[in-house]
Amino acid sequence: MVPDVGDEELNTIREVFSTGFLTEGVTTQNFEKAIAEYVGVKHAIAVTSCTTALHTVLECLDVRGQEVIIPDYTYPATAEAVILAGGKPVLADVDLEIMNMTENILDEAYDEAMSVFIPVSWAGVPLERGIYKKAKELGLECLEDAACSLGAKIDSDYVGKLADYSCFSFHPRKVITTGEGGMITTDDDEMAEKCHSFKHFGMKGSSFETIGTNYKLSNVLSAIGLVQMKKIEKIIASRIEKAKIYHDLLSKIGGIKPAYVGKGTRQTFQSYTCYVEKDNYRDKIRNALSENNIQSQIGTYALHLEPAYKQLRKVGSLKNSELLFKNGLTLPLHKDLTLEDQERVCHIIASTLSS
Numbered sequence: 036m037v038p039d040v041g042d043e044e045l046n047t048i049r050e051v052f053s054t055g056f057l058t059e060g061v062t063t064q065n066f067e068k069a070i071a072e073y074v075g076v077k078h079a080i081a082v083t084s085c086t087t088a089l090h091t092v093l094e095c096l097d098v099r100g101q102e103v104i105i106p107d108y109t110y111p112a113t114a115e116a117v118i119l120a121g122g123k124p125v126l127a128d129v130d131l132e133i134m135n136m137t138e139n140i141l142d143e144a145y146d147e148a149m150s151v152f153i154p155v156s157w158a159g160v161p162l163e164r165g166i167y168k169k170a171k172e173l174g175l176e177c178l179e180d181a182a183c184s185l186g187a188k189i190d191s192d193y194v195g196k197l198a199d200y201s202c203f204s205f206h207p208r209k210v211i212t213t214g215e216g217g218m219i220t221t222d223d224d225e226m227a228e229k230c231h232s233f234k235h236f237g238m239k240g241s242s243f244e245t246i247g248t249n250y251k252l253s254n255v256l257s258a259i260g261l262v263q264m265k266k267i268e269k270i271i272a273s274r275i276e277k278a279k280i281y282h283d284l285l286s287k288i289g290g291i292k293p294a295y296v297g298k299g300t301r302q303t304f305q306s307y308t309c310y311v312e313k314d315n316y317r318d319k320i321r322n323a324l325s326e327n328n329i330q331s332q333i334g335t336y337a338l339h340l341e342p343a344y345k346q347l348r349k350v351g352s353l354k355n356s357e358l359l360f361k362n363g364l365t366l367p368l369h370k371d372l373t374l375e376d377q378e379r380v381c382h383i384i385a386s387t388l389s390s
Contacts, residue, residue: 037369038207039270040259047258054254062254062261069264070185070203070218074195078227080219081252081260082234085182085204088217089116089153091250092178092200095229096151098122102348104144104152105180106136107338108356113153113180114338114347122151125348126339131355132295134308134334134363135162138169144350151176156184156194157335159210159303160295164189167197178202182217183305185210186271190299195220205256210270210303211263213256270370274304277368277377281307284381290316290388291364307368308334310359313388317362323387329380334363 051062063081071079082088089112093103099121105113107126114124127144130137136154144152152175156162161184170177179198181187187194195201200223203209205216219230232239237247278294285293290313296302311317317333324331337360338344339353366380 037371038212039263039266039370040212043262044259047262048255051254051258057255058253059251059257060254063252063257066252066257066260066264067218069261070195071220073264073267074185074193074201074220076196076220077222077224078220080227080230080234081257082217082219082250083252084112084206084215085180085202085217086112086116087234087250088202088219089113089178089180090119091230091233092202092219092226093117093120093122093151095226095233096176096178098151101151102146102149104141104149104350106155106157106356107349107353108134108335108359109155109157109180109338110182110335111338111341111344112182113155114344117153123348124338124344125149125350126344126353127350128353128355129157129359131310131358133160133163133297134158134295134359135160136166137163138165141166141169141173141175145173145175149175151178153178153180154198155180155182156187157306158294158308159183159187159305160297161187161189161194161300161302162197163297164197176200182206183209184303186267186301187303188301196222199223200226205260205263208305210274210305211260211267213252213260213263216252216256216260271301271303273370274368275302277372278302278304278307280374280377281309281366281368281381284377285309285384288381288385288388291384304368306332306334306365308363308365311362311364311388316388317364319390320364320384320387323383324380327379327383329383330367332365334359334365336360
């Protein structure tokens, strides 16, 4: 991922420097408003990362001692946020094609003692709409780890307004970046106030009414975010265009499945992750690409296979998560990627799979 940053971002940083006010202030408030208006919610609360966004919401929901359902196929941050808030992550499988949790998986993992679950709209693929409905039926609050999904949509609804609470990331590998940073979105007035207080050391008005911490996002980073928000639709359009090229090229190659594309949705393609169907060939492809100075990645992790998380409670065999961990392949997708680059990548994949 090559961040789409340049002179405009540098100039806006200089403007913030000229004010002498670098910590969180009006610029951050304007960034919060920009995100809230874009997503279509009442509140957006800027914090230092998606991890701290998740942690903030979980602390304000008071999940201490509670089990919280999360997908096994996710970056460790999803589990870490639960543990930091005193909760107990419960690992559930994902759908092999969509790479996300589904309403049936949620139903199987649910226990009456639970009050919160955290689905991940991974790689910028929106969750299926039914999972939000199922959460309401079960009486669960939905905290969506939407780290990769700013700008993704189901029909005309943006990710960020569908869950009770959603958390986004502005890491350089995400669709827009502030270097590091995150955002919480919600329509819940009371929770927005609690989250705002938590990231300001527990302050409310002029007194400290609860224990909080310092998760404020500086004016410097927020200024970058404001410029990035002007570019977001252009960035997403470019990623969709390049994803279509990959889809066409990869569809002609046996032994590999192009990245999933859902009906009635807009994906951000934060990651273009395909599935290597030929056994034990994912790493061979990665090595072949590396030998040609082309960087690739896995998809993400199967947490139950990681030493830090192998003791967590699991629901079922987690076989899809494990298959995705072993066979998921993320290809280069960034602003400088040319058609010739994509053709070269796919030629190397085809040659390796046919060997």
